[in-house]
Amino acid sequence: MESYYISRSSPSDDQLQASETELGELDVDIDSLRADLASLPTPPLTGWFLLSNVKQNAVDIVRHGWAFEEFERVFVTRGPNWARYGALNRSWGYNLHAWRFMQPLLKEHSASGTSDWLAAALSPALDWIDTYITARPPEDPMAWYDMSLAMRTPMLLNLLIRVARNDAHSECLPVLTRAMILHLDVLNSEESFNVNSNHGFYVAIAQVHVSRLVPFFPGARTAGEAGLIRLRRIVDKQFSVDGIHLEHSPDYHRMLLGSFEAAIDDGLVDDPEILRRISRAANALGWMIKPDGHLVQFGDSPSTRMTIRGAHSSDPNTQFIISSGQSGQPTSEQSVTYPAGGYFFVRSPPPQVAGDVPKSSYLAFSAAFHSRTHKHADDLNLVWSDLGCEILVDSGRFGYGQLLPADSPLRKSGFYYSSRERQYVESTVAHNTLSIDNLDQQRWRRKPFGSGIVDTKEHLGVFEAIGRVVYGDYVHRRRVVFRPGKQLVLRDAVYSKKSGPRIGRLWFNISDSFCVVEEASSLVFVNSAFPRPIRLDVSGPGDLISPVRGQQEPMRGWRSRTDRCLEPIWSFGFEFMFTTRRSVETTFTLSLV
Incomplete structure (x- = not known):
């Protein structure tokens, strides 16, 4: 992939310094964590978090921008104005902050095996982190919106594991690790979890997803235990005893059911009552x-x-x-x-x-x-x-x-x-x-x-x-x-x-x-x-x-x-x-x- 399409593939000095300082205060051994992450297989790019197929391919995203419905394209690998899009349309902002563009980029990295495509995926991730994990992030209601947060988490984790296995981008690991720890903290917060909405499922299953894939990651076990408790509450609130999704919409019934079924297939859900419902x-x-x-x-x-x-x-x-x-x-x-x-x-x-x-x-x-x-x-x-x-x-x-x-x-x-x-x-x-x-x-x-x-x-x-x-x-x-x-x-x-x-x-x-x-x-x-x-x-x-x-x-x-x-x-x-x-x-x- 031509480098002029990509604004950055390495963290800024300030990013790296802030991440290393914070990880030191949290007593995170980054070298030990790298070894544990590198020993894992590459996680799948499909599952409960893929609500619909991403039809755009990676080359088109990098060269011509990420496309969402009828809206203008966003050049995600060239340092976009992230906060602009959610202010114009909430659905546009949500899908952008959910990193819907990331799956094709990582898919291309898996297919090619080249560091160039990992760099293409790192570019928007590092730019997003530099924009929102900072002392003065822009006002943007969609950046940490519960669904954006939940859907972004598996993409961030997937990227983190790939970077741990790639020496050419090892300096990005502290920045991504710090970002993942913050994502778990926000997922764990009561403000991010709404038991009365289907969104609560995605927050809870994101917690379980991280704990099952990387149980050794700082905070993962605690997040997984909380996520399982939340899932039991969600299925009782979201589906009637006779199996109807309680938000008056067959399409949301389809969507949440499909995500539950995918989570069951992924081995994340095995509670008998949840399975019956x-x-x-x-x-x-x-x-x-x-x-x-x-x-x-x-x-x-x-x-x-x-x-x-x-x-x-x-x-x-x-x-x-x-x-x-x-x-x-x-x-x-x-x-x-x-x-x-x-x-x-x-x-x-x-x-x-x-x-x-x-x-x-x-x-x-x-x-x-x-x-x-x-x-x-x-x-x-x-x-x-x-x-x-x-x-x-x-x-x-x-x-x-x-x-x-x-x-x-x-x-x-x-x-x-x-x-x-x-x-x-x-x-x-x-x-x-x-x-x-x-x-x-x-x-x-x-x-x-x-x-x-x-x-x-x-x-x-x-x-x-x-x-x-x-x-x-x-x-x-x-x-x-x-x-x-x-x-x-x-x-x-x-x-x-x-x-x-x-x-x-x-x-x-x-x-x-x-x-x-x-x-x-x-x-x-x-x-x-x-x-x-x-x-x-x-x-x-x-x-x-x-x-x-x-x-x-x-x-x-x-x-x-x-x-x-x-x-x-x-x-x-x-x-x-x-x-x-x-x-x-x-x-x-x-x-x-």
């Missing part, structure tokens, strides 16, 4: 996959494709779904209820052979509020696919972006991000559920209720589910009656706790594969993308709120399958008046034209 979560993931192979977009979920070549699950039923029936075992179950997690799923008929998955009718019903993490204003929301196409769809995630000011009044409505597109996908109108008095369902002032599933049943091919949610001044109860391939009926009952007239609005979002063909005496959609067009007749209570598609003011009729991208869909509703109580019915009927 993760086994249930692996089975639940299969039910979250729609007939088109994508995850249901409840909560903060992009449209993640699950049926990809090489996809693997530890659960045989889920493996059957994600492999499109090529491996694993089919289930005979047509529906499943998660009374603790707050979900109900139907897949009918259950696929039995390769090619069957896209043919099933599918319904997903959500009645859950376990915390405010990733929670949209979407109680009693549902998603429906049938006859080979999506029908009722969810708004998705859109991405995070910049935070609202702490004193913003929108915070009291449950919003945390400033983007109007983000606020839209969180709002009630962007989901298939009920709003009262034109307000979003309350999240901020309401105590999480857990699961709102009341009852579910199946009889002669008809599936029913009941969910009930209590708000500050009203109660909403929804009965779902589903006849696969034929009809979906929603019976919504609302009870007001205050006097006076109130307005109920039922909102629905229809896939853009349909077109509106009639909205006078009845509302009719047709999907003509199939050999035989599919007709959807809709009848509901009160007054029809006319369908719109991709409306800007006010925003209505959008979905986000990938972050920061909106696509138009059909949005419509029914408005009705009530005082104390009102029960209404909405019917969706399918037929082939």
